[in-house]
Amino acid sequence: MKNTGTALRTAALSVAAATSALGLALAAQSPAAAADDTVPSCVKTATTHDLFGYFGAFITNDCTTEQRVLPVFKIVWSTGPQPQCHVLQPGEKATQWVKPTGIIGQDLVGLVRC
DSSP states (O other), rough: OHHHHHHHHHHHHHHHHHHHHHHHHHHHHHHHHHHHBBBBBEEEEEEEEOOSSOEEEEEOOOOOOOOOEEEEEEOOOSSOOOOEEEEEOEEEEEEOOOOOOOOSOOEEEEEEEE
């Protein structure tokens, strides 16, 4: 029985070491992945609230190349339109309207590539 316990302990330590190494590898890749999601500063945004409780994000592509952007909002939306990917040519504009679940705290966090 003693050998079985030692084998299980060794196996558990091996799994823990492999999991730890995987976590370090993923953490090392995270900044690069985040950099790839960055939308250039030539894509501009503005926000507004309307009288019916919707929150709007206005997106303008002032870049010289096509931009694919997804607006990210601060709170979860339960009903109404959901954030979608916008493919904008140079000079093109888009508006994303969402309906927040609450009346306070809605905000545009930013844009990510999609």
